[in-house]
Amino acid sequence: MRSRKPSPQTIAVLEVLSINSGSWMYGLEIAKLTKLKSGSLYPILIRCAERGFLDAKWVEPLESGRPPRHAYKIRPEGVRFLERNRNSGLDRQRIESAV
């Protein structure tokens, strides 16, 4: 398979998920932390899920009467990919401070 250098946006999404690696995150939370619009975020999430970098599942919300939400969690393959392609610590520092 062709191996392309990931975009800074993809790295940012994986960074956010790796910082919260123990918990599931919603699309809105990731969008807020990465400052990505939905039009950029979802293709990245789909590609990452298809390449096995993250898990996705439907989660029942805590409040009753609300619809289930799609949540995402980084996988070890995603962490390894992130470590191989991380450019600098700048993004991580910014995201960590935001989290």
Place this chain on the structure above:
Amino acid sequence: MRVFSDAQHASWVDAIVEEANHLEEGRTRWLLGGLLSLACYRLSREIWSLLVFAFFPLAAIVFFTLLVRAQFVIWNSSNLLIGPVILTISIAPFAWQIGRIAQIHPVFSGTMAFMIFQSVPVILWPALFDAPGSLIWGINVKALGISPVFAPLLTLTLWFAGTLAGSYCRWRVTDHVS
């Protein structure tokens, strides 16, 4: 909503919509951005299938037109049946290729190819050749003793037969490999 994505990514459409329900403002922008990006993602994955549908019927038209122009030179048989018969079956290789390549049901791919094949001359012939737009098969079937009314039906049948045969060949190959 599901038209924005293929069946494989349908849950992502639901994910975008459900996430929008948790937004207090900017819901429309979230939905539009997310769904349009999914549509573009789908297009980028299916572009080759779409090009197949555009290419092969157009190639069949070019081949057919060249045959019409060359028939008097090649087999010099304007009064015999062989010319119209060759012209009639000239779309078969193109139909077979579409059936072999396109990853959708052969009836659907045959219908799409037929529509492109029939509509392009109707639209382009008047503009290119100053000729009246006509269904490309009308003249041939008349020579075969068939009413021109049945020309589109015969053409559609040939496209179906070709795409079904191509699809069957692909299925046989895939079956043997797996």
